[in-house]
Amino acid sequence: MITNILVLCGPTCSGKSFIAEMLSANNMGDYIVSSNPPVFHKPMQVTTRKQRDIEDCDSYLFLKSTDDYESLNMDNKLTAKTHFNDNYYGTLMSNMIHGKNAWNIIVASTEGAADVINMFRNDSECNIKTAIILAEGDDGMINEHCRDIQFFKNELFDLLQSPYDYYIPNYMDSRATLWDVLKRLGYDVKKGLRGDWVWKN
Numbered sequence: 001m002i003t004n005i006l007v008l009c010g011p012t013c014s015g016k017s018f019i020a021e022m023l024s025a026n027n028m029g030d031y032i033v034s035s036n037p038p039v040f041h042k043p044m045q046v047t048t049r050k051q052r053d054i055e056d057c058d059s060y061l062f063l064k065s066t067d068d069y070e071s072l073n074m075d076n077k078l079t080a081k082t083h084f085n086d087n088y089y090g091t092l093m094s095n096m097i098h099g100k101n102a103w104n105i106i107v108a109s110t111e112g113a114a115d116v117i118n119m120f121r122n123d124s125e126c127n128i129k130t131a132i133i134l135a136e137g138d139d140g141m142i143n144e145h146c147r148d149i150q151f152f153k154n155e156l157f158d159l160l161q162s163p164y165d166y167y168i169p170n171y172m173d174s175r176a177t178l179w180d181v182l183k184r185l186g187y188d189v190k191k192g193l194r195g196d197w198v199w200k201n
Contacts, residue, residue, distance in 0.1 A: 003096065003126045004103045006040075006185075007080070007113045010133030011155040015170040019133060020105040022178050031178065033188040042105045043095040045080075046072065049087035061092070079119050080112035110159055131166035131185070132159060133176075 008016045020042045028037035046061045048069050063069050069088045072078050078090035089112065096104045106116060113130060120126040135156075168184045170176040182189045 001098045001125060002100050002102075003098050003120070003123070004100075005096075005106055005116060005120070005126065005128045006103050007106050007108050007116055007128065007130045008133060009108060009110060009113050009130065009159055009164070010170075011135065011152050011159060013152070014133040014135035014156075015176065016107045016133050019168065019170070019176060019181055020107050023105055023181065026178060028182075028187075031182055031187075031189055033190055036101055038101045038103050038187075039097070039099075040103050040105055041097045042107070043097075044092045045089060045107065046078065046092060047087055047089045049085075049089075079116050080106045080108040081115045082109045082112040084109060084111075110162060113162075129165045130162075131168055132164045134167060134169045134171070136171055 008020055010016045023040040024042040026040075028034075028039065032038070044061055046063055046069065048063050048066050051060070051062050066088060069078075069090070072090065072092075073081065077093055079093050080089070080091040082089040089109075091106050091108075091112075106112070108116065117128060120128060166184055166186075168176055168181055176184075179189055
């Protein structure tokens, strides 16, 4: 059973989740020149942190306690496991899709990406690609979310110490559109289609 995984890395507020949602919410046949275009799917993530006001319940499965997280972890039901700011994160493997043209998009930190790679290292039917979202520390969305700019820059520096299969710019003056992302991922995109997704700060 073939399992394709695209791991999206990037510093906090760089746009990882937005790009994942943008890919998974659209019919790729409308954009990609192919008789059998890919299907992108963002598997459900879990976290022990509290739900933010701007999030709906589709963003994460919000666990009640670290015990719930540990139970899933002990049963080998999670990948992309991460510990950040005293909270735990992971992706439900039961929610992944399979097939030659099916791609699971996992939003992860370097720790989470390493966990995915280690977990599937010896699986000959698993194909893993990595992409980093490039943003700038003085971006308005960083300030809007009250992130520390120096922390953002340090985080980006640490991320860039690892090689990636794809580099996706998402700068304030040139937000990544669906068309841009697909081109960066190496797909033959239909000419003239720029996508109708608008960046949401």
